Amino acid sequence: MAIVLPGRRPALRFRRSGVLERRLRKGGHPLDAQLNVVPMVDMMTMLVIFLLQQFSATGEVLYLQKDIRLPDARHGAAIEAAPVVAISPSQLFLGPEKLGEVPALLAEEGLAIPALEEKLLEERRRWEVVHRNDPDRDRHWTGAVNVQADVKVPFKLVKRVMWSCGRAGYHDVNFATVEEAERSAAAR
Template identity: 60%
Template sequence: MPIVIPGKRPAKRFEKSKILGGKFARAHKATNAELNVVPMVDMMTMLVIFLLQQFSSTGEVLYMQKDIKLPDARHGQIIEIAPVVAISAEQVVVTGVKVADVRELDSEGGYLNIPALEERLRDEKKRWDFIHQNDPEKKWEGAVNIQADKGVPFRIVKRVLFSCGVAGYFSVNFAALDAGTAVAATAPGGPGEG
């Protein structure tokens, strides 16, 4: 059976008919339609380039809040996956959850710890333990990334550091912008690190 162009066809007895046969004969027009794929290829190329530029090979993207201006650093390391404590001029946030207001922390005197921050960091440790309960080779490192605004007073940062230590996070990294490329990096700041 030969390959035929799809469409309406008259029955065999009407093919020679003057009424219907002529009508179907006139309906055969060229069905070749040209599709210009050049714009589509250009658009796909732009999308691929955009996605490659946005790709992070470390797997961790540090969400930078708009109200936090990070300090610049000349030497740093690549950011590792760890809970992020963000200290802005107005609030302290742990992995997207607000735990304290900076004004209240500044007005309180005496105690160094921040109970809500300690509780949230302990919850993060419990979550880490639950995720890695079947992986005995993975050891708890107690790492935390601190993302502090340039203008935050040191007494607030000191209270956050103390609360991190009480919660069991002893490996502290400070997020900073790489002075050469303006990319977020971490500067070691834990005990015994240089």
């Protein structure tokens, strides 16, 4: 076998047909490619507009689930970031995690909701681990929890949630409400 230089060797039939003739020529292709940036600029503009619409200047800390209708309030204060207990007409949540069905919780005896207590204690332990080596000692654990309760939820269940929060060490219970002015503006 003869010694040949390494490189491309098209099949004999392609060499004879001339199909690859332009590709095999050295130096025939420009190395710079034209890039159309108009679609990229359009996409970036759309992303910026989307992000600006989603941005909240008020610093909203609650995500309201679609099946929860909050009660109206005339006076209130802005709530701070804390674990969120959401009580819809059918389910109980701590953040995104479902803890139980409302009819089953109403049928139970006693004040405590063990699943809620356990998850809140877990949340407190997580907070303590995260802030163990925090150089800013002024920020201590406040024991705050935000409750989103639907208007139709019986007070018995709200009382049980408050009791369970207190047993887990969350004594600062804040209730999420909607200002009447906001609800009337949204209804128009």
